[in-house]
Amino acid sequence: QASVIPPGGVKVDVELVLTGLQVSTSTETMTISAYWRLYWRDQRLSWNSTLWGVESLVFKPHDLWVPDVTMYEKLQESEY
Numbered sequence: 001q002a003s004v005i006p007p008g009g010v011k012v013d014v015e016l017v018l019t020g021l022q023v024s025t026s027t028e029t030m031t032i033s034a035y036w037r038l039y040w041r042d043q044r045l046s047w048n049s050t051l052w053g054v055e056s057l058v059f060k061p062h063d064l065w066v067p068d069v070t071m072y073e074k075l076q077e078s079e080y
Contacts, residue, residue, distance in 0.1 A: 002065050006042050012067045015038040038067055 006014050020033035042065060 002063055004065060006044055006065065008043075009065070010040050010042060014069065015039070029035075038068065038069065042068060 015037040016034050017037060018032065018034045022031040047054070
């Protein structure tokens with residue numbers, strides 16, 4: 001199930017990639033553009049390819065567990 005956290009938990013590495021920074025002294029504002037990169041290994045998706053004869057599998061994104069990450073201190077979210 002996509003909503004079930006893997007047994008034993010998962011280490012998630014989080015990377016924030018800054019793509020832009022604007023500072024306005026007249027309005028005393030700062031605008032930061034960035035996006036998150038998340039890296040993790042779900043052991044439930046690991047297998048020995050020589051044992052099974054399968055090199056790769058394709059899954060629909062909604063069928064996989066993904067970390068639930070929310071930024072709580074955002075002031076405004078823009079859409080691209």
